[in-house]
Amino acid sequence: MATVMTDLRRLGDVKAPEGFAERVLAEAGITDSYALFGTVLGPVYVAWNRRGVSAAMRAPSAQDFETWFSDNVGRLLVRVDPPADLAAKIADQLAGKRRLRFDLRGLTPFSQAVLEKTLQIPRGQVRPYGWVAREIGHPAAVRAVGTALAHNPIPYFIPCHRVIRTDGVIGNYGGGGPEAKKSILTLEGVELPRLQRLAQSGLRYEGVKSTKIFCFPTCYHGRHVKPANFVYFHDEDEARGAGYRPCKDCRPAVA
């Protein structure tokens, strides 16, 4: 009689297997995994969960990365072996394909909008801060865009380095300072000296004489145009006054 009940009570003492709680938390998207990946930019620590990549950093050590993650993201973090499929996606993403999903939970809606817009800037091109502000519907929030990009938790992958100042000064860069920003842009094929020469003369847009369209100087539509066929403008009014319309791809102004 009592023995069946005693046995049943012992059944209730069974313990969940080792690592069960961690698996559940990972499945719920609460804990993130991380690993060190070799990339074209050198070794980068990358954290991710079910929703996507949540953080990336070139840190001196795993400990530094964990501390930074806990201060800035705050979820639990577990180190794992780098999965091969993710390594391939990371390489593709840095080569200009868009294969990664990102987990931007925890950021403000404004920061999320800034980062999602930044993600649309193609490799080899750059945009001013004011462009991001205008595109997300907050044209006056240029400084706030700068702040949001400075706190980008996933530099390199969300290309905050492709957002630059209109005066041609390469601003500070959370992913490793101005020098790192320059070297990444150069790696991506941006002609920085040309860009800076134009910016210093106050010329922000380039127009193509044959099409009467004006673009940002790094826009891909200008890639085959002979230098003699470019005309440069200081601002939108000047370009429109000369009979040019804004490019529909790089959108230097509202069409």
Added chain:
Amino acid sequence: MDGTDRVFERLVRDHQDRIYALGFALTGNRHDAEDVAQDTFIRAYKALVTYSPDRIRDLKQKAWLHRIAVNVVRNRVRGVRPRLVELNGSEPDLATGPEEDVLRKAEIDELAARVACLPTKYREAVVLRHVQDLSYAEVAETLGQPVGTVKANVHRGLKILRGENHGDRDD
């Protein structure tokens, strides 16, 4: 980490053994037990993120998780009786913790398999009352049945487990 995630982490760590044991007793094997326990917590998390802070604070976590787990098991096995586990070798999972020796583990596995073969209504009642050690009132609330029904089902379930009264399996 936001507040709900913290609550959830605490919830998982506090109740993982209990819910795993419940899944084990209801399904009869450790593999399904882990599936059930994991599904239970994931469903709990999905519900939790939609709850207001007040509702989360007032939640009776234990009863709530039991109710979810019972439903998870019902949905998994709807219409299907759990299969009898062969005792000689078909469950090769004999990895044991240092304190739980192989023999004891085999005994417990066998008991779980026997419990899992009870008809659903007896099994749920017996497991909640005697494995999970809930009161009759708590079992009744979890299952949404009157206390009298629960008592009768526990009684009949225990009878079957003791090998008495074979004629009573008339569901």
